[in-house]
Amino acid sequence: MTSQTDIIGVMGAGAMGRGIVQIALSGGYPVKLWDANAEACADAAKFIERMIRRNAEKGNITEAEADTYVGNLTIIDSIEGYADCDIVVEAILENLDVKQQVFGDLDKVVRPDCVLASNTSSLVVAAIASACEHPERVAGFHFFNPVPLMKVVEIVQAVRTTDEVVQKLSDFAKAMGHRPVVAIDTPGFLVNHAGRAYGTEAFRIVSEGITDYLPVDDVMRDAGGFRMGPFELLDLTGLDVSGAVMDSIYNQFYQEARYRPNALVNQRIAAGLYGRKNGSGFYAYEDNKRVPVPEAPSPDALPAAVSVVHATAEVADIITDLAKANGVAIDDSATPGADSLVIVTPIGKDATTTALELGLNAENVVAIDPLFGLKSRRTLMTTPVTTPAMRDAAWGLLGKDAVPVTVIHDSPGFIAQRIIAAIVNIGCEIAQQRIASTEDIDPAVELGLGYPRGPLAYGDFVGADKILAISQAMFDFYGDPRYRPSAWLKRRALLGVSLLTNEG
Numbered sequence: 435m436t437s438q439t440d441i442i443g444v445m446g447a448g449a450m451g452r453g454i455v456q457i458a459l460s461g462g463y464p465v466k467l468w469d470a471n472a473e474a475c476a477d478a479a480k481f482i483e484r485m486i487r488r489n490a491e492k493g494n495i496t497e498a499e500a501d502t503y504v505g506n507l508t509i510i511d512s513i514e515g516y517a518d519c520d521i522v523v524e525a526i527l528e529n530l531d532v533k534q535q536v537f538g539d540l541d542k543v544v545r546p547d548c549v550l551a552s553n554t555s556s557l558v559v560a561a562i563a564s565a566c567e568h569p570e571r572v573a574g575f576h577f578f579n580p581v582p583l584m585k586v587v588e589i590v591q592a593v594r595t596t597d598e599v600v601q602k603l604s605d606f607a608k609a610m611g612h613r614p615v616v617a618i619d620t621p622g623f624l625v626n627h628a629g630r631a632y633g634t635e636a637f638r639i640v641s642e643g644i645t646d647y648l649p650v651d652d653v654m655r656d657a658g659g660f661r662m663g664p665f666e667l668l669d670l671t672g673l674d675v676s677g678a679v680m681d682s683i684y685n686q687f688y689q690e691a692r693y694r695p696n697a698l699v700n701q702r703i704a705a706g707l708y709g710r711k712n713g714s715g716f717y718a719y720e721d722n723k724r725v726p727v728p729e730a731p732s733p734d735a736l737p738a739a740v741s742v743v744h745a746t747a748e749v750a751d752i753i754t755d756l757a758k759a760n761g762v763a764i765d766d767s768a769t770p771g772a773d774s775l776v777i778v779t780p781i782g783k784d785a786t787t788t789a790l791e792l793g794l795n796a797e798n799v800v801a802i803d804p805l806f807g808l809k810s811r812r813t814l815m816t817t818p819v820t821t822p823a824m825r826d827a828a829w830g831l832l833g834k835d836a837v838p839v840t841v842i843h844d845s846p847g848f849i850a851q852r853i854i855a856a857i858v859n860i861g862c863e864i865a866q867q868r869i870a871s872t873e874d875i876d877p878a879v880e881l882g883l884g885y886p887r888g889p890l891a892y893g894d895f896v897g898a899d900k901i902l903a904i905s906q907a908m909f910d911f912y913g914d915p916r917y918r919p920s921a922w923l924k925r926r927a928l929l930g931v932s933l934l935t936n937e938g
């Protein structure tokens with residue numbers, strides 16, 4: 435157990451260290467801070483006091499509490515000052531040699547029952563711990579930036595880390611108002627591992643010529659429910675930084691295809707298209723604000739008649755309503771007429787395969803993604819031989835009620851199906867490999883990545899059977915092991931149970 439009488443040490447007064455100090459003080463703990471650069475400590479102390487006083491001004495805490503918190507911070511001038519600490523959290527340079535050096539030194543200074551935690555985001559925690567005589571007291575304690583606002587922390591259990599150490603850090607996190615999630619010491623831990631699909635699959639879609647960057651963002655925001663599209667997010671984090679993380683996790687997992695980055699990334703980094711921080715990425719920025727890019731309007735075209743084949747009820751209803759409202763005939767004959775636009779609604783399959791399987795004339799076929807509702811955005815997809823007139827007729831009809839329409843080239847799984855399936859599949863793999871518990875996976879992803887739902891909950895929302903159908907269809911189509919369904923997904927989909935189902 436921790437209690438607020440525990441003394442917390444924080445090493446490193448940079449962006450992360452000062453955030454950790456602030457939340458520990460606000461959790462009622464006395465905190466000792468040290469940094470190799472004394473000026474950084476002095477700056478951090480001023481910054482932290484300002485943040486705490488601001489909280490009092492906002493009425494979140496009382497003046498007396500602010501005084502106590504500020505008074506609870508001690509700047510120490512050497513690591514010997516950590517001697518009476520119960521937990522020391524390190525947040526210095528991301529370099530294994532440097533971290534090993536300080537952990538070796540700390541191990542000699544602190545009491546035997548003191549927990550040593552590293553805020554590393556990419557190093558192997560066991561390697562940091564190996565510098566200590568007592569590696570069992572070392573764990574990862576991975577916060578996200580900015581620490582006071584990102585209310586989740588990963589506790590990384592290395593091979594030798596004891597359960598007691600994990601429990602102590604978990605209690606400490608909760609006392610600071612953060613949600614602890616436990617991950618075993620694996621590349622990317624939990625959150626950055628779960629985040630591998632969003633960007634890499636989006637790049638794959640663009641690199642395959644299915645569509646351009648911005649339409650992917652439009653679809654993931656409006657249909658997928660994400661606050662930011664994948665490229666908008668990469669512009670925010672910086673492609674130079676995110677590109678390095680993509681490479682690092684992929685290589686640490688010995689080139690596992692599910693995490694495979696894309697050649698487009700390095701081309702853009704080489705061109706200096708980092709994103710928001712230097713004003714140009716997937717979007718242009720002026721005064722740190724994104725320059726809006728207007729979408730192409732729907733063409734002023736309509737089909738002579740429309741036939742809806744094997745569609746979901748929602749799609750059939752919307753098309754029927756739009757057709758009636760715009761004077762378009764409904765073609766409900768078993769074999770659609772030569773002039774009829776034919777709408778299909780594949781799950782996992784591309785428009786071409788769907789047209790052929792249903793014995794349709796591919797020139798008249800346009801597919802619409804049925805999985806994510808049709809009220810905020812519609813994704814249409816053509817076969818290579820769909821005539822431009824049929825494409826425009828579908829686009830014009832589906833755009834008649836002012837819902838935005840995105841038109842893409844043929845792709846198994848459209849845009850949202852393939853990206854969501856990739857996210858769910860990786861979430862399932864994290865559960866399958868026991869990297870984290872099913873209780874922790876979804877909250878970690880929601881809080882750490884800001885996704886609208888965690889991967890397991892998103893899979894249940896769409897339907898595990900549908901996610902399996904998409905992954906399997908993509909795997910069959912491409913023959914790429916990237917899309918092979920996780921065993922966790924497959925078993926639960928086949929049994930018809932929730933992806934949150936654990937083995938007894």
Ligand SMILES: NC(=O)c1ccc[n+]([C@@H]2O[C@H](COP(=O)([O-])OP(=O)(O)OC[C@H]3O[C@@H](n4cnc5c(N)ncnc54)[C@H](O)[C@@H]3O)[C@@H](O)[C@H]2O)c1
Pocket residue numbers: 445446447448449450451468469470471474524525526527528529532536553554555556576577578579
């Ligand atoms: N910035 C992020 O978004 C983020 C998120 C999660 C984790 N992390 C991790 O947190 C750690 C710190 O990152 P940051 O962004 O706060 O870095 P930062 O550069 O803002 O601060 C690092 C601080 O460490 C000090 N320092 C460097 N070497 C030292 C040493 N040998 N002994 C004592 N102090 C030393 C520096 O003087 C500096 O004040 C890194 O391991 C990083 O990977 C960063």
